[in-house]
Amino acid sequence: MKLRGKPVQTKEFKDILLKQKIRILKSLGQLEETTENNLRGNASDTVGVPTHIAELGSDATEKDLEIDLTSSESNILQLIEDAMKKIDQKKYGVCEICHQPIPIKRLKAIPYAKYCIKCQNNIEKKENSG
Numbered sequence: 718m719k720l721r722g723k724p725v726q727t728k729e730f731k732d733i734l735l736k737q738k739i740r741i742l743k744s745l746g747q748l749e750e751t752t753e754n755n756l757r758g759n760a761s762d763t764v765g766v767p768t769h770i771a772e773l774g775s776d777a778t779e780k781d782l783e784i785d786l787t788s789s790e791s792n793i794l795q796l797i798e799d800a801m802k803k804i805d806q807k808k809y810g811v812c813e814i815c816h817q818p819i820p821i822k823r824l825k826a827i828p829y830a831k832y833c834i835k836c837q838n839n840i841e842k843k844e845n846s847g
């Protein structure tokens with residue numbers, strides 16, 4: 718039995734991509750402002766945790782030093798954003814070079830993959846040969 722054009726379960730991948738995005742944003746320290754604002758909005762139900770606003774300042778300078786190490790993560794973040802856009806445009810899971818469907822197995826390993834394995838290998842060969 719042939720199943721041609723079976724749609725990719727994009728809902729599942731959108732969820733995975735969103736989780737990865739949040740994780741990267743957290744590690745980049747970009748999500749903290751928003752979370753902090755949300756917490757301030759719901760400050761009424763404090764569970765007896767004291768808030769030391771002065772300490773937050775010294776914390777931030779230490780985190781600035783970590784940002785340099787995460788440039789590859791911001792690249793991945795860009796790929797994730799592209800992939801999420803493609804889900805909205807119903808173009809997700811299609812190789813950008815040969816326009817063949819990217820195998821689900823590959824998408825599960827790398828949900829933000831832009832190319833099929835064949836094209837990815839070609840790109841890497843070109844990069845290696847200079």
Ligand SMILES: [Zn+2]
Nearest residue numbers: 812815833836
């Ligand atoms: Zn391809």
